[in-house]
Amino acid sequence: xxxxxxxxxxxxxxxxxxxxxxxxxxxxxxxxxxxxxxxxxxxxxxxxxxxxxxxxxxxxxxxxxxxxxxxxxxxxxxxxxxxxxxxxxxxxxxxxxxxxxxxxxxxxxxxxxxxxxxxxxxxxxxxxxxxxxxxxxxxxxxxxxxxxxxxxxxxxxxxxxxxxxxxxxxxxxxxxxxxxxx
Numbered sequence: 001x002x003x004x005x006x007x008x009x010x011x012x013x014x015x016x017x018x019x020x021x022x023x024x025x026x027x028x029x030x031x032x033x034x035x036x037x038x039x040x041x042x043x044x045x046x047x048x049x050x051x052x053x054x055x056x057x058x059x060x061x062x063x064x065x066x067x068x069x070x071x072x073x074x075x076x077x078x079x080x081x082x083x084x085x086x087x088x089x090x091x092x093x094x095x096x097x098x099x100x101x102x103x104x105x106x107x108x109x110x111x112x113x114x115x116x117x118x119x120x121x122x123x124x125x126x127x128x129x130x131x132x133x134x135x136x137x138x139x140x141x142x143x144x145x146x147x148x149x150x151x152x153x154x155x156x157x158x159x160x161x162x163x164x165x166x167x168x169x170x171x172x173x174x175x176x177x178x179x180x181x182x
Contacts, residue, residue: 012100019104023111023163027170030115042115049108050132056105057136061145095151102155103162106133110163114171122164129160 026045030038109129114120133156140146 012097012104015101015104019107020166022108023166023170026111026115027167030171039115042112046112046116049112053105053109053132053136058139058143058145061140062143099151099155102152103159106156106159107163107166109156110160110165111167112163113160114164114167120164120167122161125164126157126161130157133157 106129110125113125113128133153137148137152141148
């Protein structure tokens with residue numbers, strides 16, 4: 001999704017820390033701000049997030065003339081091991097960074113969608129994350145603005161799943177409190 005050549009492992013860890021503290025802050029607000037006001041805040045944050053994803057994954061890449069397709073998630077690793085990225089280790093690091101960045105970039109989707117939707121069901125979160133990721137990958141393919149990769153579909157969906165789980169973990173106390181501990 002993002003051009004990960006600009007991300008080092010410390011950069012990825014900094015992004016993870018930023019997201020985690022942002023999640024904690026939203027969970028704190030969820031407990032303190034009245035329901036309707038918080039939902040409006042969550043919808044605004046979700047809209048800004050979707051704009052950010054579309055910009056980074058598609059719009060900023062139009063005109064880059066990529067037209068690669070990787071249907072097998074490990075295809076890029078195999079290509080890298082065969083010298084596509086220079087050395088086998090460079091290929092493995094590229095794949096790991098790509099996978100981690102995609103997970104981190106899609107975790108806000110699952111986290112925020114759980115606040116935005118009336119019924120925050122895990123199955124719907126996974127389905128919507130997969131469909132958004134598929135739309136992004138197909139748009140990249142059609143406009144030659146990136147590599148269509150099933151690995152991205154997988155890592156993006158995993159990221160949304162982990163974001164959903166983090167939302168549930170951070171908001172569980174209020175949910176149990178509202179339901180009388182049931």
